[in-house]
Amino acid sequence: MTATTPPISSLEETETPPSLAEPGLSARLDVLDRLVALGDGRVDRTLMDDAADLLARAGERLRLSGDHTVVALAGGTGSGKSSLFNAVCGLELSPTGMRRPMTSSAHACVWGLEGAGPLLDWLDIDSRHRYARASALDGEGQVGSLQGLVLLDLPDHDSVRAAHLAEVDKYVKVADLIIWVLDPQKYADFAVHRRYFEQLSGHTGVTLIVLNQVDRLEPEEVTECVKDLRRLLEAEGMDGPTILTTSAKSGAGVEGFREVLADAVAARQARLERLVADIDRLVRRFEDQYGATEPPSTVDDRRTAALVEALADAAGVPAVAESMESAYSLRALDYVGWPVGRLIARLHSDPLRRMRLGELRAELRAAFTTPVNAQQAHVDNALQEVTEGVVSDLPPSWQRSVRDAGRSKADELPEALGDSLRSVVPGFNQIPAWWWVVRAWQYLLIAASALGVIWLFAILGYGVLKLADAPLDIIGDPSVAAYVGLLLVCTLGLGAFTGSAARNMIALSSVRHSERLEERMREGITTSAQTLVIAPVERELAVYKSFREEVGTAISALM
Structure with a gap:
């Protein structure tokens, strides 16, 4: 036996190169x-x-x-x-x-x-x-x-x-x-x-x-x-x-x-x-x-559509579309309604109508210039529903992960929904071309009616009352009054008919206008839903799929 070997305080510090593992x-x-x-x-x-x-x-x-x-x-x-x-x-x-x-x-x-x-x-x-x-x-x-x-x-x-x-x-x-x-x-x-x-x-x-x-x-x-x-x-x-x-x-x-x-x-x-x-x-x-069932890689169309519908309801898209329809109708009537009727309406002022248009404008301006005040409960329910169908066969920890992914952008949803609405709604100063055409035609009829009235007064003064010599025979001939009166009645009747036809056109076009806006708003909400909800969920499903494949490969190697 040798003498006791003394302790070594620190063996040499030269580090060996990393070994290559098998x-x-x-x-x-x-x-x-x-x-x-x-x-x-x-x-x-x-x-x-x-x-x-x-x-x-x-x-x-x-x-x-x-x-x-x-x-x-x-x-x-x-x-x-x-x-x-x-x-x-x-x-x-x-x-x-x-x-x-x-x-x-x-x-x-x-x-x-x-x-x-x-x-x-x-x-x-x-x-x-x-x-x-x-x-x-x-x-x-x-x-x-x-x-x-x-x-x-x-x-x-x-x-x-x-x-x-x-x-x-x-x-x-x-x-x-x-x-x-x-x-x-x-x-x-x-x-x-x-x-x-x-x-x-x-x-x-x-x-x-x-x-x-x-x-x-x-x-x-x-x-x-x-x-x-x-x-x-x-x-x-x-x-x-x-x-x-x-x-x-x-x-x-x-x-x-x-x-x-x-x-x-x-x-x-x-x-x-x-x-x-x-x-x-x-x-x-x-x-x-490691789940035994092959996980879905995407959110199915039915659940995506249900999410879009829920977000649209939460954002109030149907109500906004209805308000836009009413606002369109009221503003259209202001432009293409028969001026005689509008004059009579002014003489019999309807404060409720004016108030309604004002309230609609204020309400729509607020809706399109601020984030949508989406109902949080509806949004939460929608986010939960979209993930429930795809997580049922996942392990508990991944169920939580996918649900969290679906809610990861929840704070951004109200602003995104507001942007979706603002980007498709026209401004209040936008006027369709046909409104101008109808309005010009109506004022042309008003001008013709005014000319007829003046003509009748001229016949009355020159032809009936003989106040002075008529400058033209057609102005001083009382027999022409019947024809002028018929012309006046026709122009006024044509104007009233134009106003009635315009109201029918307004009713149809306001509905189509509302439907187009609602469709475009839903398209914007669909984009927001895809970006802020569906895409994160599908990315998380892709991560789980890769994780599952890796675990499956590793476990198979141990068998």
Whole structure:
């Protein structure tokens, strides 16, 4: 034996280049990275955090020394793990004893210094508890066979100190190979089986069980303990666990244990196998996020139409169209109504009509110059209805995600609906061309009627009353009065007929005008619905489809 090797405060800090993981690990890391990207903010937060942590840990471990294998010795108080640690190291590096706790911090013994410094820093091993095992006096066979080993002695998992338990959890999570040291009295301890062994399904290749202190048992008792321990482990999901028997006190089995460690170190696969096992176990947790039914990729036309109808109702499109029809009619009558009738209407003023037109104008101006005051309850119901049909077969977390996508632009809807209405409604000063034609024709008839009246008065003055000599015979001839009167009646009748026909045209055109405006308003609302509701929902469905395909591919690879 050599003299005790002093602790090394910090091994060399030269970082080794990243190792290239085997294709299986690379593919798994790529799939997990895509799952995290697709599921972030959508899938269970704890699962996403665990996946992100695993990706970070895998990246860090692969960048560190691939020539070293981190092996953690874990066990309970009195199991003899520190004694086994010292036996493998060949030195009394870790304190031993039966009192609780004995090992208060993780100790590390390293075989092979090159590249180990950054790895130990990443493991956060206190510099006082780092040891190098590389003396030529140890014998080439043993030292060479363990070259590349980083052996950790962890605190007791059943320590009364919570900090020790947290440290065990930390190293059990990051070690390349985990070795559980059990003793014959407490190998069936509920705490270790429930907290750790039940979580080791799929990790059999990177987990080793050591039944220590077999010197206390008879040979047949050792066999029975190993058999019972194997039964417990297999019942907890560990398929074909490797179980070794040792006695750190007598040295029995220690050399075989060293050989197992030497084989693991020489293979240099434990690091990759541990990461593969961790990823495979994590991927299985995604099964709850994988729906068995192929999801829809679009919102069907029926639901889209129902959404547009609901938004149109919430924005008051039918009421606006009706108001526009009334406003069109009132304004048209002001332009193309028979002037004689309008004159009579002014003599018999109708304040309700004027008030109605004024109110309509004020109401429409307000509607088209401010955001639509859509009824929020109707909008919420519409947004819920459009997603209900497409989320029924999705996992709960994705149902929430799709619903949230449908509501993601809800705050922008009122302004968008207002824009949809404002963009299609004509201004109040816009007058159709036919109104001008009818109005010109009516004033022409008024002029003709006025000329007839003047003619009749001229005949009365020159032809009947003989007030003066008529400048023209046609003005002074009383016999012409009948024809002039007939002309006057015809022009007035034609004007009244024109006014009546114009009112009929107004009734028809106001309806068509209202229908065109309503159709265009609905087209604008359809565009807003597609942009602010349907498109986000369909994008989310596309994300879920990609996520589902990735999960399906990953799970199929595990079968």
